[in-house]
Amino acid sequence: MMGTRAGGRALVVASLTSVALGTSLLFGAATASAVGDGTKQQVCSDTLYLRTTASQTGPAQGTLHKGDHVLVHSHAGNDMLYVFAYGQLNRNGYVRDGHFC
Numbered sequence: 001m002m003g004t005r006a007g008g009r010a011l012v013v014a015s016l017t018s019v020a021l022g023t024s025l026l027f028g029a030a031t032a033s034a035v036g037d038g039t040k041q042q043v044c045s046d047t048l049y050l051r052t053t054a055s056q057t058g059p060a061q062g063t064l065h066k067g068d069h070v071l072v073h074s075h076a077g078n079d080m081l082y083v084f085a086y087g088q089l090n091r092n093g094y095v096r097d098g099h100f101c
């Protein structure tokens with residue numbers, strides 16, 4: 001009976017390890033940016049600031065609105081993207097990632 005009980009514990013530990021690994025992979029993938037360099041993206045947030053620096057608190061040089069489009073040049077780090085904003089702004093700048101359809 002001891003062998004079965006110890007084997008059962010090993011099975012439970014292995015199962016919990018698999019669940020933890022699967023959960024971390026699932027959430028890890030969810031936090032990675034789905035936006036690719038060189039792609040045109042549509043803004044889905046009501047407003048999104050186009051900033052002069054790759055900082056979420058950097059000076060804003062304009063505001064993008066839901067439905068506006070940007071061309072992603074590169075990932076700048078800190079959840080920021082270097083983009084070209086089409087339309088009224090018609091300039092390069094930085095936006096926060098995660099606000100695109």
